[in-house]
Amino acid sequence: MNRGRGHVPESALLPSSQLSRVPSPSAVLPHPIFCLITDRALAAPRPLGEVVDAAVAGGVNMVQLREKDVPTRLLVDLAARLRDVTRGRALLLVNGRADVAFTVNADGVHLPSDGMPAAGARMCLGGAALIGRSVHSVPEVASSARAGSDYVELGTVFPSRSHPGGATLGIAAIRAATDFGVPIVAVGGIRADNVGPVIEAGATGIAVISAVIAQADPRKAARTLWEALLAAGDRQPPSRGEVAERPMRRPSPGRPHAVHG
Secondary structure (H helix, E strand, O other), X not given: OOOOOOOOOHHHOOOHHHOOOOOOXXXXXXXXXXXXXXXXXXXXXXXXXXXXXXXXXXOOOEEEEOOOOOOHHHHHHHHHHHHHHHOOOXXXXXXXXXXXXXXXXXXXXXXOOOOOOHHHHHHHHOOOOEEEEEEOOHHHHHHHHHOOOOEEEEOOOOOOOOOOOOOOOHHHHHHHHHHHOOOEEEEOOOOOOOHHHHHHOOOOEEEEOHXXXXXXXXXXXXXXXXXXXXXHHHOOOOOHHHHOOOOOOOOEEEOOOOOOO
């Protein structure tokens, strides 16, 4: 049986009868943000839902479902499974697919740098939804802030497994990006031993993939990063991006509580 990147185990799927839309309150960005970006190939042979569940138990407070090669129906089923895992425990955003986010009542959508405008995504999902954007330069941070993104994911900060040999931005880009009043989530090569400089530069949080998903004990790996993130935050005043006026979605201390009823 072919179990390549296009395969989603039956255990991860939910029947359509279990998918429903209910009114969702405004999602609130946690502070600090600890985002897990999914990669089921790295999770294998473990079910992705199992790995995400462990990571959330270890401290992850935002999950970004990013499985670009999955057909739409299977992506909806997988998103529904992660909605169940994260409900009341962590935010769930779907990468690039506002339609899937709407279908499973996710907390929002994370847009690629060349994806649809934030305003269009908000029209699809409503004013309560979180809209994030991947950015790769300080000018892109500025334009995303003006366009109404609730946060930006800036990278690649350090060399990473997902972008080997690619260009990196370094800490200086994070420091410059804090001028635009939008929370910065640093991504790319983030580890417990370099979280401190990232937060000191002004990042609101971090996003990781292999540092948690590829580990034998994702709960322990997440806990180590979470503790490093908290320790770094204790040494820092709020960054400019954290204190800017952002109606309904200002970062709040600690982990999100009851993001869905």
